[in-house]
Amino acid sequence: MGEGIIQDVERYGVIMFVSFSVGNTGPFKEITGITTLAENLKKEFLEENTFEVSGQNYNKISYIYGANGSGKTNYLAALTKMQKMIIMSTVLGANNNKLLEVPAIKKELAAPIETFKFDIDCKSKETYFEIQVIIEEILYTYSFAIQDGKIQKELLTKKKKRTEVLIKRTSPKYEDIVLRSGLSSFKNMVSVVREDALCLAMAAMLNNPLASMILNEIMNYRVINMASVGNAPDFDEENTNEEAIERYLKYLKIADPTLTNLKVDLESKMDKHVLSEDDLENKELVIKNIHVSVQSLHATYKDHKQVGEIELPFLKYESNGTIRMLRVLPAIFEALDAGSTLFIDEIENGLHPNLVKLLAGLFNSNESNPHHAQLICTTHDTLLLDGVRRDQVWFTDKNQYGETRMCRLSDYPNVRSNDNIAVKYLQGVFGAIPNTQDLK
Template sequence: MSYIYGANGAGKSYFCKIIRQIQSIILLSPILASGNTQLIDSLPLKELSSEIPTFRFSKAYEDSPTLFGISLMHKSVSYTYEFSIKNGIIISERLQKKFRRTETILERVSPSYLDISLKSELSSFLPNISVVKEDVLCLSMAAFLNNSLANELVSAIREIKVLNMATIKAGFNISEEAFSRDRIVKYLKVLQKADPTMDDLEVSFKDKKVERQKFSQDDFENREVIRETAKLSIESSHKIFLNGEVVDYVKMPFLQTESSGTIKLFIILPHLFEILETGGTLVLDEIENGLHPILVKELISLFNNQKTNPNNSQLICTSHDLTLIEDGVRRDQVWIICKNDMGVSSIKRVSKLLSMRGKVNLKQKYIEGAFGKIPQNFFKQ
């Protein structure tokens, strides 16, 4: 469980967007390698291939490539993957693994595949290295051609779910399995904290559409890009009381009668429980948006409870709500993003900023500016 704080405009949402951008470039690489211009120009892939802007507040960065990086644990081994890109061209790429010692197993120092070196588990991809073009990632192509480690790492990165509570919509990337009877029972336990009269839910999919587009006209394996959209029809059942006793039930259209906060709570629950059941990672921007603080803490408690989170799923959330870190939160779980006078954002863990030992009121220290007054103290080394 990690909490990310920072002032408005400090870069919290961009932290989330960067993860999405990394996923997009990884997804796009095999499609670019296919040379299918029709597919590349189609939506949503056209958006993924848009030019990556450089840092706008410094002349020094106008002609510099943009560097992306991500670290993750996989099978008790730490991996750090990074690549730089400029005008759609991959300038460099590196993958390092750390288990007792650090080893670089992918090193790319130019757009050409001739300047790529592979070691260890990635060595088996060497006979196919020529498929790596100047605008595609080597790791993506190794995964595409079934190198085991590359496939596992690419899958782990792509499966990170990144959502914004301010813009999430009902039915977004949700399958019918998300509303099985078992799941509905789990959702109800949370929703009843917002609306204690709620007794049951019935969910059905309406106006379901599936769009298919061939990956390539001469593709031997006949691969397709499949996009699915659907509208949800939700009916909630509520208790009717007489003298404090339940005497009947009434069904109501959920999306028309419930509060916006309860609806938003319902929309996020399938995503949360999918992560909890699979042991994945959810990055949630503005976790408190539209929700009462008690409900936000209820969502967080799902990840902090071994019973509801048996697979050690991870939640990373951005927030302005300091009550979330009042009690029982370690300082290494809290991150601060600040922007200096030149528009440069930096993120640091509170455990690196706060040297004092013993129990500390993180909320109060944040308000007092102990983690760096923006921008002067934060950027002192």
């Protein structure tokens, strides 16, 4: 995956994640989300913490704080759901019944989007997704609304100096899809778009260059949950070469100084499923499963002098924190090398606060992050609040009706750049913390 993204950087220039919003799903009744667009905060950590694209500044890192159960994980899960809907649109559009029986696909299709549960009116309303990305200094805004498994609305716009509509869909029917500019070439094929499939996904599947470019960026977003410690790292042939292993060891040795090397064995199994020989030019859906075996080499000593090495199963003998580091390091370096965006849930899970700050700091450094990679992470670690812009910090706050809203620290009045934000957060000034008063 990493090599493909790097090719995109070379082909498309600067690629930037701008925003993601969602409504009427999970704990999000109303449309809410975050943006990386920086505000005018009197040059507050401007050079260190932002990138400039076309005269606008965008934050390198966005931190999402909130109480347990307030919706932080649900927000990142909504992005993953959007990505899966894009994939499922191409699967459904293939009209291949055998493909629908593939276990992984069958499982996903059997999991409909859940609307907000704590308002009885929401069950009969649309669920909404919207994402904004910058490619080649052009802002693309893509949104769609879905209800009862059918796409009710779909909109794609581009903006450089003025806003131009590329896709406008006003009902599930393909007859109500208007295509313009770079999507015009898809007009004579638009009838393949099903009521339960996204037009942009089908255009990309049928080789529309603009649709492919936009969806390639969205689908390249990685979402990692640091709580899933039991799983092996996401290794492949590209991120387990000698150079990559050396990069990982530099950081792993901080946690385990006896570590001298890693041995990674990969066993790949690919299941190929023809989408449709007639309509989709023999395109295939490839489901790749990789079995990963990681052995760690450790120095052995006699009288504090190294006398040899011992090989141990990494997942069995290493600490949870070291395993979590190895889970996240490949994704971090792929993002930094490619200039892509990485989403991490509970970034501090199992890691010492100094290690978390070190890993996050890789995205702030111009030396380690020359390609404008971005990090979006959920966290409880208040040490990360030191040296940040107020518009980098977001809070998820759930009210008594189960509704979560996301708000920016810079939206709060009377918060100055030199305030101790961590102390104020723990004191509940911004909400977004557990309510323990009722227990006293």
